[in-house]
Amino acid sequence: MKTRIALYLRVSTEKQSHDSQRNALVDYAARHDCLMAHELTDVASGGRFTRTGLDELMKLVRKRRVDAVAVYALDRLGRSLQHLVQLIGEFETAGVGLVSVSQNIDTSDSCPTGRLQMHLLVCFAEFERSLIRERVRAGLAAARAKGKRLGRVPTLHRHVFRAKRMLADGKKPREIQAALKLPTSSAYKVVGMARKEMAETVE
Numbered sequence: 001m002k003t004r005i006a007l008y009l010r011v012s013t014e015k016q017s018h019d020s021q022r023n024a025l026v027d028y029a030a031r032h033d034c035l036m037a038h039e040l041t042d043v044a045s046g047g048r049f050t051r052t053g054l055d056e057l058m059k060l061v062r063k064r065r066v067d068a069v070a071v072y073a074l075d076r077l078g079r080s081l082q083h084l085v086q087l088i089g090e091f092e093t094a095g096v097g098l099v100s101v102s103q104n105i106d107t108s109d110s111c112p113t114g115r116l117q118m119h120l121l122v123c124f125a126e127f128e129r130s131l132i133r134e135r136v137r138a139g140l141a142a143a144r145a146k147g148k149r150l151g152r153v154p155t156l157h158r159h160v161f162r163a164k165r166m167l168a169d170g171k172k173p174r175e176i177q178a179a180l181k182l183p184t185s186s187a188y189k190v191v192g193m194a195r196k197e198m199a200e201t202v203e
Contacts, residue, residue: 002035006066021072068097163194
């Protein structure tokens, strides 16, 4: 039975083309006699948290509709080392291999070298997390030693009054977000604070 492989391609801007990545991935699939089951593309910065093509790819992985995912290079897939490790974990849980054709990485069971490379990435990610935590702790300690007040200024509270009025008028969170011109996460925090204050008033 042929390996069902999904090709994932990403470029950062509309001025760039997926063609060179596609050629390399199609060549890999042909040489390894794989069935090209899906091709997902994105035109987005690697730093974007949500990408249409990547989201669709992960749905296929979670539903085990592919046996492997091929990318030209790992930086086409993950937005950071942490994100890449998270995706690799999902691939492993679903039993889906990851192939980076330009870096000769293959995490399938038949390629122990590729799996070793992935485990090294996980170790590097944990090391990176440890360094970040250490720097944060050191920075907080230095700030306290200088008598600085820590914590964020609660700027979202200034939107709560308007959010309460809109909730009372039957507006939905999406409509409130648009009216307040806030990012999704911030808008939902404001809505949550507004609902809490409204509930306390009722009580």
